Amino acid sequence: MSGTGRPVSTSGTHVARARPAAGGGRWVEVSPERFRGWLDGFYQRHHGATEQGLVLTGTSNGDTATLCPPPGLTGVEDVDALLAGLVRPPRIAVLLARKGAAAVGVVDGTSVTGSKVERFYVQGRTAAGGSSQQRFARRRANQAQAATERATEIAARVLLPYRPGAPTDPDETIRALVCGGDRSMVDTILTDRRLAALVPLRDPHLLESAEPRLVVLEEAAVAARRVRVHLVP
Known part of the structure; x- marks a missing residue:
């Protein structure tokens, strides 16, 4: 009008x-x-x-x-x-990721109807110097990489059944992917070729997110709407 x-x-x-x-x-x-x-x-x-x-x-x-x-x-x-x-x-998906945790969910309305939340161990920073600092940095980098790989597996497990083109009822597919948290970690997760069908659905707006937990995922589902x-x- x-x-x-x-x-x-x-x-x-x-x-x-x-x-x-x-x-x-x-x-x-x-x-x-x-x-x-x-x-x-x-x-x-x-x-x-x-x-x-x-x-x-x-x-x-x-x-x-x-x-x-x-x-x-x-x-x-x-x-x-x-x-x-x-x-x-429409049905959407939410992916929240930080170095210490990831949360992935399928959202109908403002209700999370399927989800997975997992925490990861990544050491904090240290003030040590020299060779100890180098060893610590390598260990922390390895832990961060393992966390990202695990988060990718979670995203694939929860979201792939609802991706466009999946062998399911077309009305069940997700129409958008909303991401939040650490942009670089989210970007890395979505480089996995299994998730390629979800990349065009990604909303450009990145939600602010605390350490992902179920309650944070539920709040993100509301914010995304x-x-x-x-x-x-």
């Missing part, structure tokens, strides 16, 4: 978090169930707005809000299509 006639509800504005955006403005993240309320609030604060695709422009001062659909919602070209897509979100909005100014 374009113009200034979008209906307004009484649900108010519900923003999950806000942070500065590179190049100006700020990012806010809004949960799907609260997005309509946020949208109504934008219209109220700006005495209406025009819509061009997924960009809202406030009537009162020209402020803009660029809407980024959650991962897996492809082909969404306007606000009404985004609202419709939020009602029945939020609508990201770039507000200027």
Whole structure:
């Protein structure tokens, strides 16, 4: 819908978090169930707005809000299509990795329906010098490599049955891969050729993540479903 006639509800504005955006403005993240309320609030604060695709422009001062659909919602070209897509979100996957742990899950809605979490032992840094430092560095590098290899095995075990082209019901396949944690470790995991079908599904936004645990994976599943909005100014 374009113009200034979008209906307004009484649900108010519900923003999950806000942070500065590179190049100006700020990012806010809004949960799907609260997005309509946020949208109504934008219209109220700006005495209406025009819509061009997924960009809202406030009537009162020209402020803009660029809407980024959650991962897996492809082909969404306007606000009404985004609202419709939020009602029945597609299945996605979440991969969280840090040197000390990895968590992988399949997500339906905001529920993790299949997952694996594992911790790894990687020594911390040391202040020792000389040959002891070199031995320690080699040992730590070997442990980090072993952790990455193990995390790769977990990702393959959990996600490959749901990859595009897998011998399963097409409705069961994942539509997006959301990653979080240590970007370099995630990048290394996804170089494994078994996971090649998942790479095109990877969402460019990297989630912030604490040490992966089941509760952290569940929180990431919720965060991955939020609508990201770039507000200027």
